Amino acid sequence: MxxxxxxxxxxxxxxxxxxxxxxxxxxxxxxxxxxxxxxxxxxxxxxxxxxxxxxxxxxxxxxxxxxxxxxxxxxxxxxxxxxxxxxxxxxxxxxxxxxxxxxxxxxxxxxxxxxxxxxxxxxxxxxxxxxxxxxxxxxxxxxxxxxxxxxxxxxxxxxxxxxxxxxxxxxxxxxxxxxxADFTTTSWRKLFTNIAANPITALLQQRIGVFADPGMAAMTRDLLREAAAVARAEGADIGERDVEGTLEIYAAAPPDGGSSMLYDRLAGRPLEHEYITGAVVEAGERHGIDTPLNRMLLTLLRAIDRDLQDDRDLRDGSA
Known part of the structure; x- marks a missing residue:
């Protein structure tokens, strides 16, 4: 090369x-x-x-x-x-x-x-x-x-x-x-690009190419639809076009690209799940909107983050 x-x-x-x-x-x-x-x-x-x-x-x-x-x-x-x-x-x-x-x-x-x-x-x-x-x-x-x-x-x-x-x-x-003009919609639209890509790549320790799998794409669509309902309750103009648009972004992205949460997990750093997946779950609770897929991901991410913290504590203790 x-x-x-x-x-x-x-x-x-x-x-x-x-x-x-x-x-x-x-x-x-x-x-x-x-x-x-x-x-x-x-x-x-x-x-x-x-x-x-x-x-x-x-x-x-x-x-x-x-x-x-x-x-x-x-x-x-x-x-x-x-x-x-x-x-x-x-x-x-x-x-x-x-x-x-x-x-x-x-x-x-x-x-x-x-x-x-x-x-x-x-x-x-x-x-x-x-x-x-x-x-x-x-x-x-x-x-x-x-x-x-x-x-x-x-x-x-x-x-x-x-x-x-x-x-x-x-x-x-x-x-x-x-x-x-509408930053509420913009901020939720940006969050959409993270809601699936960040937790899924971090949990699986795989790159963006994982979303090419039809089953993964179908699950991601359901995950985003949950978030879209929450976003609308928060005043954002988010709908099915944003769900499909996010899937198109994943499909067009370089398959070897990653997410910030994946990079953090690979490096053993704390994860940002509470401010991405957690933001969806928390807002859903405020508005009485159930978000079972996002709640499941949040539970798994919290478990991984605890393990990463334990590993950091062990390294710090042995230094």
Whole structure:
């Protein structure tokens, strides 16, 4: 196999804004790199030191000259914070958020699930502007600081002045910001892409190609129909077209692609099930809508997550 071409690092253009990205997973690393290549001043906030940041996309590897910060004490307020941690790690980002948010700072939340503003509000200074985002990016972290981008580079956000500011900030990058009028529908539509793909690939430890099986596709259709009923009760315009559209997305995706939950399980990290499958089950309970397939998946995911936690405890105890 011929070597993957490396694109030499070039000095960034004059910075048009100061950005801090909290989290160096697939989404955080990818977003930080694209912002830096567009000439923005980017600080990547991580728990453990990195020896650099590279992104492979379309067979080409590029290096991003981002600043790496490992302690909240070492950062100061910026114009924009991109919160890209997993949903379950939001509280753990509070130290970063308190240091990075000053007067005029806005926080864009690039996480899975719904209710992003309510999730983040307790951990930022009162009055901080929060912009929820539906993330349409397929990428995985193959090693610390090493990101493999598969497909898509879009963030859908609720339209308004804050969305316009965010779109202008990233206008020179390959990360497209798309303001939408009905963000409730958008956020549930994005959740749809995760509701089946994430738990099923994680449980089976298989890639997206598993949905080519007719029996799996039929079960997925029933799973999504449960979620569609819940989404409508939550005020989203979700129907059968979204069920079939999600199945079409799975069919068109590269069969060797995965999901963030699959990557987390393979790496032994905590799973995000409570904010994906759990969001469907919880909302269903609020509205009196039964969700037996989603409840079954949630029960299985919780069991796996407990086992992963036990494995982490054993490793930590033997260190």
């Amino acid at each position: 011929p070597p993957i071409p490396q694109v030499p690092q070039t000095p960034p253009a004059a910075a048009a804004g100061r950005i801090a990205v909290i989290g160096a997973g697939a989404i955080g690393g990818y977003a930080a790199a694209l912002a830096q290549w567009a000439g923005l001043d980017v600080t990547l906030c991580v728990r453990s030191p990195l020896d650099g940041l590279t992104v492979e996309s379309g067979g080409t590897v590029r290096t991003a000259a981002v600043r790496i910060a490992t302690e909240p004490a070492g950062v100061a307020p910026v114009d924009w914070v991109l919160l890209t941690t997993k949903a379950q790690d939001t509280a753990g980002a509070e130290g970063w958020l308190r240091r990075l948010c000053g007067p005029g700072t806005a926080v864009a939340v690039l996480q899975n699930g719904v209710g992003l503003e309510e999730r983040v509000a307790p951990y930022v200074p009162e009055g901080t502007a929060i912009l929820p985002s539906a993330v349409f990016i397929s990428a995985e972290r193959t090693a610390p600081g090493r990101i493999l981008h598969h497909v898509a580079s879009e963030l859908h956000v609720p339209e308004g002045p804050l969305a316009d500011r965010f779109a202008a900030l990233l206008a020179g990058s390959e990360l497209r910001v798309r303001p939408v």
